[in-house]
Amino acid sequence: MPEAQIVFRAVDAQDLDTMTALFAADGRFIFGNQEPLVGIEAILGGNAAFFATVQGVAHRINRVFTVDATTIAETDVTYTRLDGKEVTLPTVSIWDVDAAGLITSYQVYADLGPVYAA
Template sequence: MPAATTVFTAVDTQDFDAFAAMLADESTFVFGNQEPFVGIEAILAGNAAFFTAVQRTEHHINRVWTVGPTTLAETDVTYTRLDGKEVTLPALSTWDVDEAGLITSYQVFADLTPVFAP
């Protein structure tokens, strides 16, 4: 089971190979109320597209709970916009893993409206 620090380091450094290595083949990824990405290729494409809209992210972990195959991570995420302005917002990320410890479903609960506000 990947630790929260491992997951968020891969995201924040945009290390898509490391992130992909944590995913089961038919995993799903949902950000907010967007349509789910299904499968590693779609998840990586969605994450790569997101990073064309912001320069970077930095997750600050507040609390992590792991119960059986499920992890919940409460974070404050600093988004660096394309104009260089930083916006920090709360988020909750959850993921489930299979018997091999690979992520089968990943969901992020966050409102990014302030990140893209003028």
């Protein structure tokens, strides 16, 4: 099971290869109210598109709970906008893993409206 630090380190580094290596081939990723991304290629493409809209992302982990195959991580995420301004938002990420420890389902609960507000 990928630990929260490993997951968020990959996200913060915008390391798409490591991020997608954490997912099962038929993994599912949902960010906020966006449509689900299903499969490695869709997850890779969706995350690459998102990273093109911000300069950077930095997670501060507040609490992590793991029960069986499910991890729940409460974080404060600082997004560096393309104009250089920073916006920090509370976020919850939940992921499930299969028997091999690969993520089968990952959902991010966040309102990104303030990141893109003028």
